[in-house]
Amino acid sequence: MSATLSPELQGWVGRSRVVEEDVGLAAVRRIAGMLDLDPAGFRNGDPLPPHWFTLFFADAARQSEIGPDGHPQPGVVLPPIPLPRRMGAGRRVVIHECLRVGDTASKTAEVAAILPKQARTGFITVLTMRHTIRRGTDLIAVDEFDAIYREAVKPGETSGTGAPLPAPAGAAWRVEKHLSPTLVFRYSAITWNAHRIHYDADYARQEEGYPATVQNGGLTMQLLLDAAIAHTAGRLAGFTARLTRPIYVGDTVALCGTAPQDGKVTAWVEDRDGHLCAQLDCSFT
Incomplete structure (x- = not known):
């Protein structure tokens, strides 16, 4: 290549x-x-x-x-x-x-x-x-x-994610969310997303090296934005997002965030092991 x-x-x-x-x-x-x-x-x-x-x-x-x-x-x-x-x-x-x-x-x-x-x-x-x-x-x-x-992925290889990053400490709010198969299915149906890693466990394991079906990153951002808006006054004016670690269908994660400061809020997704999976930096007016 x-x-x-x-x-x-x-x-x-x-x-x-x-x-x-x-x-x-x-x-x-x-x-x-x-x-x-x-x-x-x-x-x-x-x-x-x-x-x-x-x-x-x-x-x-x-x-x-x-x-x-x-x-x-x-x-x-x-x-x-x-x-x-x-x-x-x-x-x-x-x-x-x-x-x-x-x-x-x-x-x-x-x-x-x-x-x-x-x-x-x-x-x-x-x-x-x-x-x-x-x-x-x-x-x-x-x-x-x-x-x-x-x-x-090569035969027998797994999809590498690199060394995990620890999630930030000192969240001002925290909401647990279960990523059920039905939630991921309904989101995929609404957004017309047929990527097989989200619903075909055999394909996800055998062809792309994941241990299970993979949570949809768009849904991760949607849920985290919903939580940030629920805990912040004002109107969402923009955001940057970064996905750092795969989450799997059936996981329970924590949606966390800071208190607003000058219209800025940082929110993140933390898995059950305390690893950072996604982060948003949001602006509110």
Whole structure:
């Protein structure tokens, strides 16, 4: 493998496509139920929580375009990066306005960067997508999302996570959350995510080297943001996120965070062994 970007992949940088979405009441009520909120509490015209735009605008690839891992095949909606394993790593989000129930909105998905590199765990490529959410001419949010592509695991090898980091001490609040199979399934259904590591234990173990089915990173961020908002006054204006360690379906984790200081809050996910699994730095106004 070379750490130089091929001309084919270089040609993808700057490409964009538009995904349109009707933010329908039925979908909003399904999301509310999945998050253990009252579905009947939402009506047409109601503003949604500011970070809920991440639950819409899924790519609707045809079934014949789905690859063996459950993702759309390389080159269908994302660049044909020649590495088989893809996982979310982090994101940087600025939120300007909230979506409302009944909105017609759009996401412009742009390939912002493709960076091949030699990492400690092997050859990787980092793909950065920039998602711009609009309702007509109104800017709702700009979301830059990083995904890491890795080499296939060798026979008998496990997916390496590196040395674990300890979770921060001195949380101002702490909420335990059980990541049940039904919760992960419902989130995957809502976001139209068919990545097999989230529901196919044999595939996760045999093909990608994990010990069990893997928690969805988007759901981890969703739950942590929900907890941070519940414990902080003001409106969420943006956040950065970093996923540091896999969590597995069926785990119980702690969602923790600091008290707000100058509109800033740090929140994190801690596993049962006290390891840091994800961290958010949030801004509130």
